[in-house]
Amino acid sequence: MYEAMREAVRAYDPARASKSALVGGEGEKMRNAREAGNLICGDFIGHTMEIALKLGESNACMRRIVAAPTAGSCGVVPAVLLAMEAERGFPRERMIHALYVAAGIGGVIANRAFIAGAAGGCQAEIGTASAMAAGAAVFLMGGGADAIASAAALTLKNLMGLVCDPVAGLVEIPCVKRNAMGAVNALICADEALAGIYSKIPPDQVIDAMRAVGKAMPDDLKETGTGGLAATPWGIEVGEKIGPLS
Amino acid sequence: MNILDIIGPVMVGPSSSHTAGAVRIGLAARKLLGEEVRKAEIYFHGSFMATGRGHGTDRAVVAGLLGFAVEDERIPESFAYAGESGLAFSIRGIDLGDDVHANTVKMNICGESGRGLEVIASSIGGGRIWIDEIDGLNINVGGEYPTLIVHNLDEPGHVTGVTSLLADRSVNIAAMQLYRMGRGGEAVMVLECDQEIPGEAILCLRRLDGIRKVTYLNMGIGHETEEGHVRLSGEDNHGYKGKKMGFLADRAGG
Numbered sequence: 001m002y003e004a005m006r007e008a009v010r011a012y013d014p015a016r017a018s019k020s021a022l023v024g025g026e027g028e029k030m031r032n033a034r035e036a037g038n039l040i041c042g043d044f045i046g047h048t049m050e051i052a053l054k055l056g057e058s059n060a061c062m063r064r065i066v067a068a069p070t071a072g073s074c075g076v077v078p079a080v081l082l083a084m085e086a087e088r089g090f091p092r093e094r095m096i097h098a099l100y101v102a103a104g105i106g107g108v109i110a111n112r113a114f115i116a117g118a119a120g121g122c123q124a125e126i127g128t129a130s131a132m133a134a135g136a137a138v139f140l141m142g143g144g145a146d147a148i149a150s151a152a153a154l155t156l157k158n159l160m161g162l163v164c165d166p167v168a169g170l171v172e173i174p175c176v177k178r179n180a181m182g183a184v185n186a187l188i189c190a191d192e193a194l195a196g197i198y199s200k201i202p203p204d205q206v207i208d209a210m211r212a213v214g215k216a217m218p219d220d221l222k223e224t225g226t227g228g229l230a231a232t233p234w235g236i237e238v239g240e241k242i243g244p245l246s
Numbered sequence: 247m248n249i250l251d252i253i254g255p256v257m258v259g260p261s262s263s264h265t266a267g268a269v270r271i272g273l274a275a276r277k278l279l280g281e282e283v284r285k286a287e288i289y290f291h292g293s294f295m296a297t298g299r300g301h302g303t304d305r306a307v308v309a310g311l312l313g314f315a316v317e318d319e320r321i322p323e324s325f326a327y328a329g330e331s332g333l334a335f336s337i338r339g340i341d342l343g344d345d346v347h348a349n350t351v352k353m354n355i356c357g358e359s360g361r362g363l364e365v366i367a368s369s370i371g372g373g374r375i376w377i378d379e380i381d382g383l384n385i386n387v388g389g390e391y392p393t394l395i396v397h398n399l400d401e402p403g404h405v406t407g408v409t410s411l412l413a414d415r416s417v418n419i420a421a422m423q424l425y426r427m428g429r430g431g432e433a434v435m436v437l438e439c440d441q442e443i444p445g446e447a448i449l450c451l452r453r454l455d456g457i458r459k460v461t462y463l464n465m466g467i468g469h470e471t472e473e474g475h476v477r478l479s480g481e482d483n484h485g486y487k488g489k490k491m492g493f494l495a496d497r498a499g500g
Contacts, residue, residue, distance in 0.1 A: 001249075004256045018260075019300055059259030062302050062322040067373070069252045071262045077253075099253060106252035115252075116371060118263075132252070169297035171260040225297065242300050 001066060002092075002099055005078035008058060008065045009051055018060040020242055023172045027054030030180075044087050045184055052079035052183040056176035069106045069115045069128055072171045075179030076129035077102050080137050080186050090140055101139040102132035105152045112204065113211035117164030118223040120214025123156070125164065126182040127210065130155040133186035138193050147193040153203035154189035155182075156210050163221035165228025168239035174229055255373055257316045263349055264294065264301035267369025269321065270465065271351055272310015274377060274389050275365045277463050281357040283311045283333055289340035292348035294369075304337050307351060311335070316373065342366070347376070380461075383425060383434055389465045391420050391438035396451065397459040400426045400433040407454050408435065417441045432458065 014028035030050040033039055039046040055075035059065045068077040077099075085095055109115055109128045117125040131152035138151045159182070167173040193199075199206065220227030229235055257266040276283055288307055290298050298304055302322060309324035311333060320327060328335060342350055347368035356362045366379040377387050380395065387393050394412075398404040405424070412419065418440040426433035442464060451460045 001253050001256070019302065062258050062260065062265070062305075064256060064317050064319055065259050066254055066256050067262050067266075068254075070372075071257060071259050071265070074259070100249055103249035103252040110252065118371075168300055169293075170300040172300075 002081070002095055004064075004066045005055075005068075006082060008063070008074075009054055009078065009082060011063060012054040012058055013061075013063070016058075016061040016063065018057075018170070018172055019062075020168065020170055020172060020238065022167070022170070022238065023057055023060040023176055026057050026176060027051075041184075044083060045187065047086065048079045048083040048183050048187065049180040050079075051082055052076060052179040053176060055079070056179035060170070060172045060176060068102070069110065069132070070117075070125055072117060072175050073125050073129035073179060073182065075176075076126065076182040076186065077133045077136065079179070079183035080133035081140075084137060084140055088140075094140065098136040098140050101148060102136040105135040105148075106132045109156075109207055109210075112207045114214060116223075117166075120211065121217050121222055122162040122164045122178060123159045123210055124214050126178045127156050127159040127162065129179075130159060130182040130186045130189075133183060134189045134193070137186060137190035141190070141194055143190075143194050146198070149203040150198040151186075151189045151193035153199035153201065153206040154192055155185055156206050157199065157201070158185050158189065160210060161213055163217060163228050164223040165221055165230050166223065166225050167230050167232075167235040168242050169223070169225025169230070170242075173235075255316055257373065258302075258319060258321045261301045262373040263369045263371050264298065264303045265306045265321070266316040266373035267349065267371075267375050268294070268298075268301075268303045268306035268351070269310040269314065269316045269318075270373065270375045270389070271353075271365075271367040271369060272307040273313065273315075274310075274367060274375060274463060274465060275353050275355055275363065276311050276313055277465065278365060278380060278395075278461055279355055279357045279361065279363050280461070281359055281361065282331075283355050284358050285356040286311055286333065286335040287354040288335060288337045289352040290337065291340050291342040291346055291350040291352065294349050294351055295339040303351075307353075308333070308335055311355065346378070350378070377463075385434075385436050386423070387436060387438055387463070389463060391440065392442045393463040394435075394437045394439065394443060394448075394451075395459075395461040395463070396435045396437070396457060398433050398435070399456040399458070400428075400430050401456060404433070404454075404456050405435060408437070408451060408457075411447060411450060411454070412437070412439065412443070415444060415447050417443055417447070 014025045017024035034046040052075035059074050065074040114120040114124045115128045134151035134155045135148040138148045305324045309321040349369040352366045354364050368376045370376045420440050421438040423436040
């Protein structure tokens with residue numbers, strides 16, 4: 001599975017555009033900016049963003065990806081893991097363990113709340129991916145169980161309430177860029193936890209709060225493509241251009 | 247827990263429900279038909295109709311009918327492959343009513359021998375599917391287990407005949423449903439099993455007296471589970487096996 005993630009990044013093709021032509025080439029632009037040394041965030045965060053954008057984009061363009069936990073959020077976990085591996089040269093075995101840590105966190109959230117935008121908004125989808133990535137990152141850096149759980153909780157707190165509002169109902173805008181955001185959010189929270197800045201609210205209670213917020217969200221903001229950014233004049237125009245199947 | 251419940255499947259994007267699930271529905275229909283599909287009338291309902299084009303649901307279903315797997319990168323070009331391999335298809339919208347899952351497709355397919363099949367199936371999240379109807383009959387199976395669909399005459403002994411044949415081959419039944427059209431008419435049993443059913447057993451079943459038709463659906467889940475398509479979801483009640491242990495509708499052919 002980890003190798004499938006790596007292969008998906010390798011197979012990235014900047015020339016591909018999505019069916020709506022709204023998505024394509026973002027990951028390549030980030031790579032160029034990295035190479036030019038123009039990034040405010042520096043090369044490591046730039047690399048993380050580049051991978052997340054490439055995978056989010058590949059997903060939108062019907063390329064092969066690994067759902068983690070969903071297809072729409074497929075860039076977050078690989079971005080953090082692959083960028084950290086490249087930066088620090090962790091052995092393969094340790095990367096696989098990190099993937100288990102990520103899956104464990106995702107499993108807890110799936111059982112306690114939800115992991116799909118249609119069920120609980122983007123906070124549930126990119127939020128879960130971000131929590132998984134943060135926990136895995138803390139594990140890689142040698143953090144213990146408390147720090148791992150705390151990092152996961154911090155990511156969900158940062159993303160609490162984020163709605164799922166894809167333009168025209170497509171997994172494109174804003175989904176691709178939210179992958180980059182989810183990956184960097186994971187790094188912020190991992191560093192906080194590693195620095196001993198823990199979530200004051202217990203992780204389980206944070207997940208329960210995320211579930212309650214997701215339940216309270218109107219359907220317009222749960223992947224129906226009818227609220228939020230999808231309901232902007234621009235979003236509506238794009239939706240009308242693509243049209244339904246028949 | 248299983249890591250693969252959360253990480254995976256390896257799939258062609260953009261959506262596990264609208265793309266990977268749609269491929270699996272096409273694959274299930276193809277396996278139910280048991281031969282190359284030559285003609286397909288495809289009807290999209292609900293969200294499949296509304297956002298199917300942008301998600302490649304149309305190309306995904308056709309890819310499944312052609313036998314492509316969810317990670318096959320030929321999926322976006324499935325229409326061209328259909329042309330090459332002689333699969334004629336049409337895609338339209340349909341309203342199957344409010345009780346139907348939003349991601350549902352109805353298909354009338356026809357194979358190279360002229361055999362026809364009508365399937366209604368839904369994509370219920372995370373790439374998992376649910377087969378609602380085959381040839382107008384509610385069957386309600388998830389395709390996650392090797393599944394036998396046996397049409398028989400509604401008369402005593404056929405359930406015993408089928409189940410003992412499976413028992414002899416150490417095949418355990420996970421869930422079983424029985425239906426009949428009317429007393430003494432045609433009856434159907436749907437058996438979801440823990441083990442794959444050997445081809446020889448299916449041939450034996452077909453030779454039993456009173457058995458009209460035997461269809462076997464094996465989505466190769468033992469293999470696919472390793473790619474992690476079974477997904478946990480706090481919201482989703484489909485796939486719950488317990489509710490199906492009771493005999494539904496009329497008891498048939500005991």
